[in-house]
Amino acid sequence: MPAHDLYLGGARRSKFTTITIYHVARRFENELNQQRFLKKVDSILNPRLGGKGMDWEYFIQESPRELWKINGIVPPPSGSEMEKLWFKENKPVVEGDVKANL
Template identity: 60%
Template sequence: MPSWYINHSPNIFSAAEKAQLAKSITNIYASHGLPTFYVQVHFTEYDPSSSFIGGETHAKFAGITIYHLARAFQSDESKQRFLSRVDQVLNPVFEPKGMDWEYFITEAPRDLWKINGLVPPPAGSEGEKEWVRVNRAVKY
């Protein structure tokens, strides 16, 4: 599961922009064979008096936390490729708005993850291919 939490200033994104960002983020993972239903993108608009950067409120900021469980990075090169893909998605949306943003990625152990009570099939396995095909968690 990649799970993205995008906490942002009010009135920054339209519903259409959120939907497009979610699709673009999902495509990062789908292009590497993950079932699309693994990908979660959550937008949370915060009250401007409840978020501070450097002790001051900020009218155009997004803080993004990305959790990875389905896959782990195998090398520094794979990390850099992923960060580049993230930048290709975020920069064209955030830069024209004059925003500031920050993101980080946390990897969690895969063996501490279940979907609908099921342990997800191993990466690249026939079970995972079936999950991609039906786009939901099924017994394998």
């Protein structure tokens, strides 16, 4: 987007960015976890963007795990043996393929 198309408070602003964070693998269990995550994001963004004289905003989008797929596969339940296998392989694994390779 051209810098002349960015507005902040109704005024043109060339040093501005919007960041979207997709948080889909897990849900925040409580407000304490949410605040901890926000604090970590701030600790990363504030020095990098603020140090450049930029303004920014960010938005964290949480999605129900049931509406999430990787390569067309619904991820296994949290903590399951299949999830551990996905982690070990560092990729989605089709359950039938696991049985065929045993």
